[in-house]
Amino acid sequence: MSTIPGTSASGDNGYSLLGLGVQSEARSSALGQADFLHLMTEQLKNQDPLKPLDSQQFLGQLAQFSTVQGIDSMQSAMGAMASVMESDQTLRAAALVGHDALVEVDSLDLAAGASVQGEITAPSAGPVTVDIVDADGKRVRRMTVEAGAAGPAAFEWDGRDDAGNAIAAGRYAIRAVAGNADPSAEDAALLPFCVKANVDSVSIESTGLSLNLSGLGSFPLSAVRRIG
Template identity: 60%
Template sequence: MSTITSPNVSGNSENPWGSLGLASKTPERDTALGQADFLRLMTEQLKNQDPLKPMANAEFLGQLAQFSTVQGIDKMQAGLSAVASVMESDQTLRAAALVGREALIEADTVELAAGAGLSGEIAASGAGTIQIEIVDASGATVRRTSVQADAAGGVPWAWDGRDDAGNPTAGGQYTIRATSGTGEDSETLVVGVAAHIDSVSIEPQGLVLNLAGLGSHPLSAIRRIG
């Protein structure tokens, strides 16, 4: 049969917890070297230096310069922290102002509700006719249309959410294809889609816009905000 013995809890005035090893913890000391500490050490160093080998002026000035550098770095870090705080507040204000507006982003695929239309901008490489195809998730082309470019640059385009027969399209994922020219001269063009900004997230890398039908995109990916 095992025997459980009671621990020795006898104590004294110096160690009231006895032999349990629960003596009061010594408070931690601040070991950081402040300006007053540094100056006191420098004074003691000057008082106790060898009169026959006094500290060189250059060495003394070097130590002062080192301490000034450390102080400058501490102040710079405090200043940078303040700047970061101001920038974060500025980002919050910018985010609040963007919600509810429209953003133009380079994209060729979008999630749409049934019968929902779409608009955007196509980057034309030159003057001419631009052919636009709206393709559903199965790969079938539901609508063909065209716009005219007068010169190179952005050309507005829009789709009313109907197929070639004039019927509203079903909800789902759609792809927009834009080309110019014909045959061997055919060229695929960059498509920009306009989407509603539902919300804005403040991430470590910056502002991220949550766009209706397009998901989340960083602010740097936005071409224009209307």
């Protein structure tokens, strides 16, 4: 049986070859191209003369190593490309600061008496009934928006209840339905609703970019329906 000299537990050379021992702290635990070729050379030098290494097996080992090296290089290139794309996206998002962003919501946190501007996606021309509901599910305001055609219909709420009093700070849900139906009904077909707010800043989160909207909080970039 053939052996590779210098690989005993007491030999430093063997441990250096395999990346083990006292030198392991200064070297990577993974075999590099030079280490692989060194091992292949030692294998050829110490093969059994009566049973030499099969040439097809040797070529197969080389092909395997080349494939792994190619995959590693491709992964590194893709990682670098992703980093560049992320940096470019961050710079583009930073240019949104100071602009108005339209984001789709079903509820939002409001300061006392704060107003809300936005759009309701109407299915057709005609009235749209809108309810403003507090965190306890109590309706504080009902409004009617007249849609001139199918598509976005402008909406504005002055932050007051049905009695004309400024609402208290808190979380409010906005429910809109076509026609004169009750938006608070369980089977109500709610319409998409978007709120407009100014972009104060941009945050880089582990899940992606987020826009910090004045009076609304943080929203992922994917939630933005329109800028300006």
